[in-house]
Amino acid sequence: MTNRGGSRIGVLVPFTNTNLEPDMMMLAPSGVSLHFTRIGGYDEDEIPDENQMAELGASSLDEPLHLLQGAHPDVILYGCTSATLAHGPSFDRDLAAQIKSQSGALTVTAAGALVAALKVLRVSRIGFASPYVPSLNDRAIAFLADEGFETVSRADHAEPLGNEGQGALSPDAVYDLGLRADRPDADAIVLSCTDMRSAEIIERLERALGKPVVTSNQAMMFQSLQVLGAADPPLGFGELFERLSA
Template sequence: MPVIGFIYPDHAAEDDYPLAEGLLGAGVRLPVAHIYGTDLHAVPELLDLGSPARLAEGARLLAGHEPDAVVWACTSGSFVYRPDGAREQVEKLAEAAGKPASSTSFAFVNAAAALGVRKVAVAASYPDDVAKLFVEFLGAGGVEVVSMSSEDIDTAAEVGRLAPEAVVELAVSHDHPDAEAVLVPDTAMRTLGVLGAIEERLGKPVLTANQVTIWEGLRLAGETKTVDSFGTLFRRGGE
């Protein structure tokens, strides 16, 4: 039975994880450990949030679950370190956990590669300066961003309060005709329950933060699971 541990910052949309556990079915456990800092979408605060000490604490909290892999479930708290720093962040987390590790930022790059997606539109909730760092991270991973929007929402708590219909509209309204997929990069946003609706509206793959984070954890554990309601990635991303 694979156990994937997730280190989640503060509280916002972590209920996407038990939702996923229930739909993935028997044989998968997705425990979540919370670490606390600020939920402000600002570079200095995000660097502190993703620091080695905080992630090591998250690994310690997950240890009792005996996870097969650990994922830092925070996009901005990983890409803000830039590609080399984010890689070092994951390496230190793996060392602290004694298990394979990754982060949501790398999950986006790996999920895009799994789907053969090279050009994307980004529908970001972050302020513009933070969103641009995600664009830079994707570019370093071979993913071209053909359009990027930033909603300028300052805190994760505000993102977590978005109504489902607002999440759908955010994704749909920021598509681009040249994009092969739309990326929605914030684990504070509840997206698993609306993925089907977004993809139906857009007619193309949608990659969202909690979706790719869970997929990445399963990938690290060598597991492939199919859930129709979790978008194209969970229908054919493991092929």
């Protein structure tokens, strides 16, 4: 899958996340190597609500960035969507600038990548789904509204999920969540969360709904490949990746 002389992507991963790493390996094309460092700043035993995720977003990245820089990545991904959704677009942009300043690497945030992907797809109305608690979904929808996207429908998970529970959702459960988020006037469906197994059901959900599906990890890889100038993404991950190939 990788070419040791090719581009390198470094990824900052929340320490309880079990799906970001396998997703990135699945989404990366040949010639791109992946390098991961885990980050903390939240209580693994608490429900990851807006307060927990805001704490994660505000936690120091000095040591994780120092460790990740040992791999000399060309691009660094901030691999938690909700940590900056909880704060707002200005915070997200400032965090990306901070990471770039400290590391010297091009920087992509999960929340910023969702916005960039929706702009590439030229959509304005979305259906939104995530494994977050409803109050954090409120923050996410407000973030996207600030960036010019109207959420016309949403699907909250039926019960609060802990960190382990979010990562344990099956692809079929994520697919059903995406179906519930749809409405005829939604131009696209957004599945937010880097620890949710949504990349595996992108094409299946797009076929069922007849519209693009954007996920956190897919969007991060898409934007990374854009900035790296790579145009050979793996097949089977939706209309967004097809735009890169075109």
